[in-house]
Amino acid sequence: MEKLTGLKKTKTAVFISGTGSNLKNLIKFSKSKESPILIDLIISNTRLAKGLIYADQFNIEKKIFNFQNFKSSEKNIITLLKKRKIKFICLAGFMKILSKDFIKKFDGKIINVHPSLLPKYKGLNTHTRAIKNKDKFTGCTIHYVAAKLDSGKIIMQKKIKITIKDNIKSLTQKVLKEEHKLYRAAIIKIFT
Numbered sequence: 798m799e800k801l802t803g804l805k806k807t808k809t810a811v812f813i814s815g816t817g818s819n820l821k822n823l824i825k826f827s828k829s830k831e832s833p834i835l836i837d838l839i840i841s842n843t844r845l846a847k848g849l850i851y852a853d854q855f856n857i858e859k860k861i862f863n864f865q866n867f868k869s870s871e872k873n874i875i876t877l878l879k880k881r882k883i884k885f886i887c888l889a890g891f892m893k894i895l896s897k898d899f900i901k902k903f904d905g906k907i908i909n910v911h912p913s914l915l916p917k918y919k920g921l922n923t924h925t926r927a928i929k930n931k932d933k934f935t936g937c938t939i940h941y942v943a944a945k946l947d948s949g950k951i952i953m954q955k956k957i958k959i960t961i962k963d964n965i966k967s968l969t970q971k972v973l974k975e976e977h978k979l980y981r982a983a984i985i986k987i988f989t
């Protein structure tokens with residue numbers, strides 16, 4: 798990752814599909830002095846993503862690509878990213894799996910947040926699986942995006958205790974809170 802030069806922040810796009818708590822966190826972070834990134838664009842695969850409200854709230858450009866035609870959606874996204882000079886991508890609850898070609902084009906510039914201690918529990922329903930297996934710990938991971946799902950190089954992880962009282966809802970909340978802190982820390986780590 799290129800080092801930060803001067804005060805210029807790296808133009809970044811955040812890809813979402815859902816609630817957008819990580820998006821909100823990243824937008825707030827990007828407005829702080831310590832942030833090396835500037836959120837310039839929000840991309841969603843569905844207009845139903847609740848997180849899109851933050852685009853209006855914080856006055857950030859948003860675009861929806863429905864991925865019904867996967868290839869052309871990706872092609873149009875690439876065109877848009879180039880046009881806006883986006884140099885960094887944060888996936889934050891984005892539910893589409895980007896193609897090898899797309900990832901290659903932004904090699905080493907796409908990162909993701911995952912709600913488990915990877916390589917444990919790749920894919921969906923991580924908290925359900927952790928509780929079902931009576932795990933004592935779970936966590937979250939920020940990693941580079943590689944062609945194989947949830948398998949890119951790990952940037953940072955945070956271990957979180959699962960207590961006897963935890964259920965899926967409480968664990969989701971607990972982990973999300975840590976995701977937010979970890980996402981900021983990982984971005985700072987990448988750029989410094």
Ligand code: GRF
Nearest residue numbers: 816817818819890910911912
């Ligand atoms: C987070 O738990 C993230 O780790 C996972 O999807 C969830 C998205 O939450 N990939 P939000 O939309 O950022 O609130």
